[in-house]
Amino acid sequence: xxxxxxxxxxxxxxxxxxxxxxxxxxxxxxxxxxxxxxxxxxxxxxxxxxxxxxxxxxxxxxxxxxxxxxxxxxxxxxxxxxxxxxxxxxxxxxxxxxxxxxxxxxxxxxxxxxxxxxxxxxxxxxxxxxxxxxxxxxxxxxxxxxxxxxxxxxxxxxxxxxxxxxxxxxxxxxxxxxxxxxxxxxxxxxxxxxxxxxxxxxxxxxxxxxxxxxxxxxxxxxxxxxxxxxxxxxxxxxxxxxxxxxxxxxxxxxxxxxxxxxxxxxxxxx
Amino acid sequence: xxxxxxxxxxxxxxxxxxxxxxxxxxxxxxxxxxxxxxxxxxxxxxxxxxxxxxxxxxxxxxxxxxxxxxxxxxxxxxxxxxxxxxxxxxxxxxxxxxxxxxxxxxxxxxxxxxxxxxxxxxxxxxxxxxxxxxxxxxxxxxxxxxxxxxxxxxxxxxxxxxxxxxxxxxxxxxxxxxxxxxxxxxxxxxxxxxxxxxxxxxxxxxxxxxxxxxxxxxxxxxxxxxxxxxxxxxxxxxxxxxxxxxxxxxxxxxxxxxxxxxxxxxxxxxxxxxxxxxxxxxxxxxxxxxxxxxxxxxxxxxxxxxxxxxxxxxxxxxxxxxxxxxxxxxxxxxxxxxxxxxxxxxxxxxxxxxxxxxxxxxxxxxxxxxxxxxxxxxxxxxxxxxxxxxxxxxx
Numbered sequence: 001x002x003x004x005x006x007x008x009x010x011x012x013x014x015x016x017x018x019x020x021x022x023x024x025x026x027x028x029x030x031x032x033x034x035x036x037x038x039x040x041x042x043x044x045x046x047x048x049x050x051x052x053x054x055x056x057x058x059x060x061x062x063x064x065x066x067x068x069x070x071x072x073x074x075x076x077x078x079x080x081x082x083x084x085x086x087x088x089x090x091x092x093x094x095x096x097x098x099x100x101x102x103x104x105x106x107x108x109x110x111x112x113x114x115x116x117x118x119x120x121x122x123x124x125x126x127x128x129x130x131x132x133x134x135x136x137x138x139x140x141x142x143x144x145x146x147x148x149x150x151x152x153x154x155x156x157x158x159x160x161x162x163x164x165x166x167x168x169x170x171x172x173x174x175x176x177x178x179x180x181x182x183x184x185x186x187x188x189x190x191x192x193x194x195x196x197x198x199x200x201x202x203x204x205x206x207x208x209x210x211x212x213x214x215x216x217x218x219x220x221x222x223x224x225x226x227x228x229x230x231x232x233x234x235x236x237x238x239x240x241x242x243x244x245x246x247x248x249x250x251x252x253x254x255x256x257x258x259x260x261x262x263x264x265x266x267x268x269x270x
Numbered sequence: 271x272x273x274x275x276x277x278x279x280x281x282x283x284x285x286x287x288x289x290x291x292x293x294x295x296x297x298x299x300x301x302x303x304x305x306x307x308x309x310x311x312x313x314x315x316x317x318x319x320x321x322x323x324x325x326x327x328x329x330x331x332x333x334x335x336x337x338x339x340x341x342x343x344x345x346x347x348x349x350x351x352x353x354x355x356x357x358x359x360x361x362x363x364x365x366x367x368x369x370x371x372x373x374x375x376x377x378x379x380x381x382x383x384x385x386x387x388x389x390x391x392x393x394x395x396x397x398x399x400x401x402x403x404x405x406x407x408x409x410x411x412x413x414x415x416x417x418x419x420x421x422x423x424x425x426x427x428x429x430x431x432x433x434x435x436x437x438x439x440x441x442x443x444x445x446x447x448x449x450x451x452x453x454x455x456x457x458x459x460x461x462x463x464x465x466x467x468x469x470x471x472x473x474x475x476x477x478x479x480x481x482x483x484x485x486x487x488x489x490x491x492x493x494x495x496x497x498x499x500x501x502x503x504x505x506x507x508x509x510x511x512x513x514x515x516x517x518x519x520x521x522x523x524x525x526x527x528x529x530x531x532x533x534x535x536x537x538x539x540x541x542x543x544x545x546x547x548x549x550x551x552x553x554x555x556x557x558x559x560x561x562x563x564x565x566x567x568x569x570x571x572x573x574x575x576x577x578x579x580x581x582x583x584x585x586x587x588x589x590x591x592x593x594x595x596x597x598x599x600x601x602x603x604x605x606x607x608x609x610x611x612x613x614x615x616x617x618x619x620x621x622x623x624x625x626x627x628x629x630x631x632x633x634x635x636x637x638x639x640x641x642x643x644x645x646x647x648x649x650x651x652x653x654x655x656x657x658x659x660x661x662x663x664x665x
Contacts, residue, residue: 002446082405084427089378089404093385096462100310101469108467109526109651112374113406113427118652121520127537129518130654131435134406134425142424145448146439153442170385173393174401204422204448206365252365252420 002202004148007157007193008070008186010063011234012037012056014179015220018063023238030219041072042123049106050119053085053165056182057116058123061161064184068157068195072124075157075186076150077117079132080143082226083175084113086168094170116161128156137211140229141247141255148187148202157188164227177224183234198237201258209246209254233259271445273437273500274509274663277354279345280604282494282597283317284590287348292608295616298636300590302478302490307460312469313476317492317592318460319344331415336377336403338459339412345457345495346416354499355417358451362505368449369414369423370440372433372456374596374650376425377408379461409457421449427596429650430559431518432456433496434599437658438516440500451501456600460493464595471526479562479593481586481618482571482632484625486562492592496600503663511607514643514661515546521653528565528649532573535647538655539577546659548643550577553659555615557606557646558632560586561593566649567628574630585633589619599648603658606644610660613640 009019014033016022021031037055038047041062047055057079065072083089088111095103112118114132121130129150135142140162147160163182167175190199212232214223222228229247236243236259245257279287283301284294294301302315325340346352359367384398402411410425426432426439433456440452458464468474468491475488499506500513519541521534528535543550556578559570567586574584587605594601609615617635624634642662649655 002448082407084406089381090385092463092467093378093382096382096466097385100462100466103466103470105467105470105526108463108470111463111467112429112651114429114650114652114654115525117428117520118525118654121522121653122524125522127519127522127534129438130428130520130652131426131439131518132428134410134427135423136402136405136407136411138423139407142422145422146424146443149442149446149448150439153446170388170393171404173389173391173395174399174404206363206420250369250420250423251414253422 002148002152003190004151004187004200005190005193005196006185006198006200007188007195008064008068010060010184012060012182013220025218026235026238028218042119046119051085051088051110054116054119056163056180057161058120060182060184061120061159064159064186068186068193070157070193073126075159076128077120077130077159078143078147079117079161080134080139081163082134082136082139086165086171090168090170137226138248138250139226141249145202145204145255151187151189155189157186157193160185160187162227162230164225179220179222181222181225181227183230199260203256204249204253206252207254208252209248211248212245233257237261272503272512272514273441273444274503274506275511275513276499276501276506276509277351278498278604278607279349279351280496280601281319281345281348282591282594282601283319283492294590296614298619300619302592310462310465312465312474314474315478315490316460317490319493333400334403334412336380338375338377338379338409338457341459341493341495342409342412342457343416345497351497355453358499359419362450364418364420366421366450367419368421368443368452369410369419370436370452370454371409371413371425372436372596372599373409373425373427373458374429374432375458375461375464376406377403378463379459382462413455417453419453428654429652430595430598431648431650431654431656432596432599434648434656434658435518437513438518441513441516444502450505451499453497453499455495455497456597457495458493458594458596464491473563478620479589480620481560481562481588482567482625482628483621484623486567489561489563490592492594494591494594494597494601496597496604509663511610511660512663513658515542515659517541517657519655523653526651528569530569532569534653534655535570535573535649536576538657542657542659548659551579551581553582553643553645554641555609555644556582556584557602558584558586559647559649560588562588571628571630583615583633583637585616585618587616599656602646606646606660610641610644610662613638615639
C-alpha cells in the first residue's frame with residue numbers, strides 16, 4: 001500500500017489548455033481551441049528547437065508546479081508515454097528509408113524518450129533524479145505507481161507526466177487514437193506540502209482488471225489514447241468527489257487507486 | 271537495505287554468456303569489427319552480436335518479432351537464467367516478481383524496416399502492425415511474456431543511463447514491499463537510427479574507439495543485453511553480491527553535451543556514496559562510462575578528479591563491447607560484478623597513449639587486485655546520469 005498527496009495538476013489537449021479550462025469543459029462549457037502552445041517555462045531559443053511532444057510535457061509540468069507553488073528544481077520527474085514522439089519516429093524512419101545521411105542531429109537528440117525531462121531540467125536548472133518510462137497501454141498506471149513509490153522511498157515530491165501525441169500518419173493502420181493529450185500530477189509524500197488537493201491510496205495486486213471505460217468529454221475524443229487512462233482520476237478530482245479506479249499494471253497485476261478529495265476540507269477544519 | 275543480486279548474465283560483442291565475456295576480458299580480446307551492416311555506409315566499427323538474426327522466438331511470441339527482441343531472447347537463455355527465474359517465481363509467485371528493462375532503441379529497427387515497404391496509402395503494412403513492438407515498452411513487454419513473470423512491468427528509456435537506472439527503481443520497489451524480487455535488464459540492438467543519428471552528431475569514430483587515449487575521436491556503437499535477478503536478502507541466501515547504493519541526477523546543461531565540469535556526474539556519484547555509506551576512497555574499482563568521445567572522457571575525468579584518488583582503479587570497457595547505449599548500464603554493472611568475483615580489474619583497451627590532458631588516470635592493463643566495493647557510471651543524452659555501487663554479500 002502506498003499513500004501520497006496530489007499537490008499539483010496540469011493538463012493540455014486540443015480542447016483545454018489548463019486545469020481551469022478542463023474543469024470548465026467538464027461542466028459543459030467550451031474552451032478556446034487552436035491556440036499555439038508556447039510553454040513559458042522554456043527559453044524562446046529552446047522552444048524553437050523543441051518538438052510539440054516536449055512543449056506539451058513542459059507546459060503541463062509547469063502548470064502542476066505552479067499550482068503546488070513548488071520550486072521546480074526541488075522535484076524529481078517521471079515522464080511516461082507508450083510510444084514517445086511518433087512524429088519524430090516517423091521522420092527518422094522516412095529519412096532513413098530515403099536519404100539516411102540527411103538525418104537532422106537536432107531531431108535525433110530530440111528523439112530520445114527523455115527529451116522532455118531533459119529540456120525541463122535545463123529550463124528549471126534541476127539536478128533532481130529524472131526518469132522516462134513506458135508501459136505501453138499501462139504507461140499511466142505504471143508511472144503513477146513508480147512515481148508514488150519514489151516519492152515515499154526518497155521523501156521527495158515526484159512530478160509524474162503522462163502523454164501521447166496524436167497518431168502519426170504512417171501509424172494509423174496500427175493505432176486508433178487521433179488527438180494528443182498530456183497531463184501532469186505532482187505527487188508528494190503525505191503531509192510534506194501544504195497545497196494538498198487530493199490523497200491517493202495505491203494498492204497493487206495480482207488481480208486482473210479491465211481498464212475502465214472512458215467517460216465522454218464534450219468536444220474531444222481521446223478514446224484509445226494510452227495517456228487518457230489518467231482521466232478518471234483527473235475527472236474525480238475536478239468534480240471534487242471521492243472515487244476508486246482500477247487500472248491494469250501488466251499481464252497479471254493491477255493497481256487499485258482510491259482518491260480522497262476530502263483532505264482540503266479536513267485541512268481547513270484543523 | 272542491501273539488494274541481493276542473484277543470477278546474472280550478459281550478451282554483447284565481447285561474448286554470449288558470462289564465460290565468453292570472462293575469456294574476452296582475460297585475453298584482452300575486443301569484440302568490435304568493421305561496420306558490416308547491410309545498407310549502412312558509415313565508415314566505423316561496431317559491436318555486433320553474432321547470430322542474433324538467426325534466433326527464433328518461441329511461437330507464442332512471434333507477434334513480438336524484432337531484432338531487439340531476438341537479442342533479448344538470446345540473452346535470456348544464457349547462464350541458466352530462465353531456470354533461476356522459474357525457481358524464484360515458484361517460491362514467491364510470479365506476480366511477486368517485477369520486470370524492469372532499460373533500452374534506448376527498443377524495437378525501432380523493426381519500425382525502420384516497416385518504413386521500407388509502406389502500403390500505397392503510406393501506412394504500415396500488415397506484417398508490421400505489431401502494436402507493442404513499436405512502443406518503448408517492447409523489451410519489458412517481451413521479457414514479461416517470455417519469462418511468465420506477471421508482476422508490475424516497466425521499461426525505462428533515459429538514453430545511455432537506462433539500464434543503470436533499472437537497479438534504482440528495483441531497489442525502491444523491493445524496499446517498499448511492492449514485490450519480493452525484480453528481473454532487471456537492458457537490451458539495445460544495432461539499427462539505422464542510432465548509427466546515422468550519432469553519425470549526424472559527428473560522434474562516431476571511423477577507427478576502433480580509444481577511451482581516454484589522446485588520439486580518441488569518437489564512439490563505436492554496439493548492441494547487447496544483460497539481466498540480473500535482484501531480491502530481498504532472505505530470498506537469495508547464496509547471492510555473492512549486493513547493490514549497496516545508487517545515485518541518479520540530471521546535468522541541466524545541454525541535450526547532447528555533458529556538463530563540462532561533470533557537475534551532474536559528481537552529484538550522481540555523491541548520491542550513490544551517500545546511500546551506500548561509503549567514502550570515495552573505499553571504492554576499489556570504477557567501471558567508467560568512458561565512451562571515447564572527446565567530451566565524455568574529459569568531463570568524466572573531471573568528475574573523477576573531484577572525488578577519487580589513486581587508491582581507486584578506474585577503466586572503460588567500451589572498446590570490448592562498443593557503446594551499447596541503453597544496454598550499457600547493465601552490461602557494465604555485470605562487468606563490475608565480474609571484477610569483484612575474479613579480482614581482475616580490466617585495463618582500458620586501445621588506450622596505448624593515455625591523454626595527459628585528462629584530469630584522472632585510467633588503468634590501461636588488466637590488474638589482479640581484490641575488489642571489495644565496485645562502482646559503475648552511466649551518463650546519457652538529456653544529461654541523465656546514474657551511478658551504482660556494489661559490495662560483497664558476505665562483507
